[in-house]
Amino acid sequence: MWQVIYDELKDRNFEIIAVALDTGGKTAVEPHIRPTNLDERPEAARRITGWGESEWSRKAPPQYPCLIDEEHVVAGLYGMINVPSAVWIDEEGRIVRPVEVPGFGDDWRFMHRETFELPDDKAARQQVYRHVYVDALRDWAHKGEDSEYALPADEVRRRLQPPAEDDVLAATHVRLGRHLYREGHLEAAKRHLQEAVRLSQGRWNYLRQGLSLDPELVGQINVTPEFWEVFDAIGDATYYEAADLPGMPR
Amino acid sequence: MSATILYDREAVIADDAREDGDRLWVSAEDLASATGWVLKPEGLCKGEVCSPLPADGSWLDTEGRVDLTAFARRFGRPIVHDEEHSIWAFGESASARRDDLLSLQAPDFTLPDLDGNMHSLSDYRGKKVFLYAWASW
Numbered sequence: 001m002w003q004v005i006y007d008e009l010k011d012r013n014f015e016i017i018a019v020a021l022d023t024g025g026k027t028a029v030e031p032h033i034r035p036t037n038l039d040e041r042p043e044a045a046r047r048i049t050g051w052g053e054s055e056w057s058r059k060a061p062p063q064y065p066c067l068i069d070e071e072h073v074v075a076g077l078y079g080m081i082n083v084p085s086a087v088w089i090d091e092e093g094r095i096v097r098p099v100e101v102p103g104f105g106d107d108w109r110f111m112h113r114e115t116f117e118l119p120d121d122k123a124a125r126q127q128v129y130r131h132v133y134v135d136a137l138r139d140w141a142h143k144g145e146d147s148e149y150a151l152p153a154d155e156v157r158r159r160l161q162p163p164a165e166d167d168v169l170a171a172t173h174v175r176l177g178r179h180l181y182r183e184g185h186l187e188a189a190k191r192h193l194q195e196a197v198r199l200s201q202g203r204w205n206y207l208r209q210g211l212s213l214d215p216e217l218v219g220q221i222n223v224t225p226e227f228w229e230v231f232d233a234i235g236d237a238t239y240y241e242a243a244d245l246p247g248m249p250r
Numbered sequence: 251m252s253a254t255i256l257y258d259r260e261a262v263i264a265d266d267a268r269e270d271g272d273r274l275w276v277s278a279e280d281l282a283s284a285t286g287w288v289l290k291p292e293g294l295c296k297g298e299v300c301s302p303l304p305a306d307g308s309w310l311d312t313e314g315r316v317d318l319t320a321f322a323r324r325f326g327r328p329i330v331h332d333e334e335h336s337i338w339a340f341g342e343s344a345s346a347r348r349d350d351l352l353s354l355q356a357p358d359f360t361l362p363d364l365d366g367n368m369h370s371l372s373d374y375r376g377k378k379v380f381l382y383a384w385a386s387w
Contacts, residue, residue, distance in 0.1 A: 002382060015377045017369070019361065021385045028386040030364055065369050067361035069383075076342065077357040080383050089356040089379040093372065102382060141378060153354055162348035169328040172341030175256055176330050179337060188334060205385070212387035219386045 001051050003060045005134060009141040013091070016064035021072045021083060021205055023178045023189075024212065028219040033066045044116040047123040048108050050130030071178045075205050076171040079161045082204035082240070088140060088150070096140075096150040098159045103133035105242040105249065113228065125249060132247045149245065159244070170200035174209075186213060204239075255284040255318070256339040268315060272331065274338050275315035289316060356381075 006016050020029040038059055046056045074080065078087050079099050086102035089095055107122040107129075118126065140147040151159070163171075177192030193210035200206065207230065211222045231239070242248050253267035253274060264280035278289035287294040293302035294316070301324065303309045309317045319329055319338070326343035350357055356379075360370040371379065 013377050014380070015374050016380045016382060017371065017374065018382045018384060021383055022387070024386060026364060032384075032386055033364055065363055067363055067369055069359075069361050073361070074359055074381075074383060077347070077359060078381070078383075079351075083383050083385045085383045087356070087381040089371070089381060091376050091378060093356050093375050094354050095356050137380060144378065156354055157352060160351050162351050163344050165328070165344045168341045168344045168347060169330070172328045172330045172339050175341065176332055176337055176339035179254070179256055179261060179339070180332065180335065183335075185335065188332065192330070192332070208387045209385070217387075222387055 001049065001055065001059055002064070003062050004055045004058045005137065006062070006064050007058075007060075009138065010064075012141040013144075014141040016062075018062060018064060018066045019069050019074045020066065021069050021075050021080070021209070023070050023072070023174075023181055023209055024218040025068060025070050025182075028212075029066075029068055031219060034061060042116070044111075044118065047118045048111055048116065048126060050103060050123075050126035050128075052127065052131070070182075071175045072171070072205055072209070075203075076163070076168070076174075079163065080205065081202055082208075088137075090145065090150065094153075095156055095160075096145075098156055099161075100243040101240045102137075102243065103130040104240045105129035106238055106240050109231075109239060113223070128249055129242050132245055132249075133243055136243075136245050166199040167203075170196035170203065170206065173199070174206060181213060189213060252336065254335070254337040255280070256337065257284045257322075258286065259284075261337075266315070267336075268311070269331075269336065272329075273317055273319045274331070275311050276318050277315055281316050281318055281321075284318070285321075287321070294321060 002016055022028045084102050084104060085099050087095060087099055088097035105125060107125040108118065110122045111118045136149040140149050173192040173196040177189040180192065181189035190210055190213060193206055196206040197203065197210065208222060211227055212218060212220065251267055251269065252263055252265045253269060255262045255264055262280065262284040264276040266277045268275040282288045287296045290300065293300045309320050322329055322340050326345055328341040330339045356371060358370055358372045360368050362368055
């Protein structure tokens with residue numbers, strides 16, 4: 001879907017770099033980057049992701065760089081704990097918005113777990129999260145450092161969450177797990193991912209990655225009962241914290 | 251014995267390694283190919299920078315191997331060992347990551363696209379970059 005935004009903003013000295021945090025590698029991501037069935041994407045997916053009908057009708061395969069990060073290196077570097085996650089980086093290579101959830105809030109969780117249907121009021125909220133975020137991104141693409149959404153250095157530092165010792169140890173387990181996965185040692189790879197989850201609580205990327213390494217699940221979102229069991233254990237705790245932007249619903 | 255080392259670059263297999271509990275001893279040649287640090291009389295050196303070995307000889311064994319794990323710990327790098335497969339992975343130092351982040355300079359990375367072409371974040375310097383992470387899972 002970001003191709004629609006890219007088409008609109010690419011002449012504004014603006015680039016999208018997509019990074020797939022995916023130990024399953026090319027096999028897992030290629031069908032998503034080069035889809036053959038874009039027109040068949042269900043309406044339920046649009047409502048969950050909050051894109052408008054006009055944007056949805058213009059969806060197209062990405063023309064911006066789509067990179068593959070089998071070791072979740074970028075997640076470690078920027079402190080990403082789930083997907084989607086995004087960071088804004090200015091022309092001088094400075095972070096002007098650290099990691100946040102790009103255009104998503106937590107109303108998706110009211111979807112029906114078999115049909116993926118979302119009630120109207122929740123779908124409307126998902127659209128607001130999306131539009132507030134994308135409008136902020138547009139503003140920055142047009143105005144650069146003069147955009148109110150490009151945060152001053154002090155505020156960026158306040159929001160940054162540098163890694164603790166256990167976080168870098170967890171990332172090392174993931175690196176080793178990816179190597180084992182590539183060498184065909186699936187169970188050993190999963191053990192290292194589980195250790196990463198234990199060390200670095202709340203890192204959904206490690207947890208969800210570990211749930212999608214079996215051959216029948218590679219390349220697919222895992223919404224099996226195994227996922228819901230873990231998800232339900234968080235109770236009312238937030239899963240997707242909407243980006244801290246003016247106008248974002250709380 | 252042989253051990254696999256995941257240090258800075260791609261995996262390196264050290265053929266003449268010795269595992270000793272939580273220590274990994276490797277030949278100077280293997281250490282150089284895994285880490286880029288070369289054993290010299292003044293210590294382990296990379297370019298102009300040298301890091302001296304302890305004077306008590308505790309980083310060298312009788313057959314000339316170097317304790318790679320002690321060297322990595324000096325830089326605060328976390329170490330994970332998979333005993334079953336004899337693989338040693340070395341991570342990033344938390345304090346180095348912290349200092350990098352607080353500088354507000356976006357950490358660089360180099361990754362392949364679907365066709366295997368490599369891209370670095372720094373290739374896009376001069377543009378506003380929306381770095382977007384997603385996954386199939």
